[in-house]
Amino acid sequence: MPLAFRNLDITPEAPVSSWPTEAVQAALERGDLEHWRRIVAEVNQDPWGRIARQLEEVLSHSRPYGIADAMDVALARARRRAEDEEREQVAAEVRDAIARSGLSRAEFASRIGTSASRLSTYATGKVTPSASLMVRMRRVAAQGE
Known part of the structure; x- marks a missing residue:
């Protein structure tokens, strides 16, 4: 079943850079590898940018099994590389x-x-x-x- 954003005026096909926090959370919780890769690509472009901050916020209160730890690692690596x-x-x-x-x-x-x-x-x-x-x-x- 493809990912759909509920109660949002944006689709998963939109650029990740335009996603609100709720979309990031939905992608982590119900998305697949394609969505996760897109989030990581955006974080790699700007490790302290809006999407990276949204990812931090989501991970602070929602720990989707199997992806939360991987996203923590991806965020830390992106920031270490930028530093x-x-x-x-x-x-x-x-x-x-x-x-x-x-x-x-x-x-x-x-x-x-x-x-x-x-x-x-x-x-x-x-x-x-x-x-x-x-x-x-x-x-x-x-x-x-």
Whole structure:
């Protein structure tokens, strides 16, 4: 029996991005692999977006057997992947700031108030610098241009 949304002015064929929370819940509880994959695809596109938040909300009060744990894992993986990508973007910005400054790494580190070894952890993405440190890095890089 195909999935149908009750009391909603939307069909399961509509883009998941347009589904209300009730549709997400219905898809989890009565849908099939196709519906679940579509939800996960939307979460992968925006791990903190509206559908991801709706999924969290549904899973906080409804734990459909067999899919709830899988959706928890999918959400966590999407967020971890996004965080890894963001961390790499910050590391790339740090490396770019160092290069634009025209300074040695040790000199750049000193100018922003940290050690060369700590700067290295920022440049490799092992550690994410604070917002205020990023502002300092941008300022020192701009002075070198």
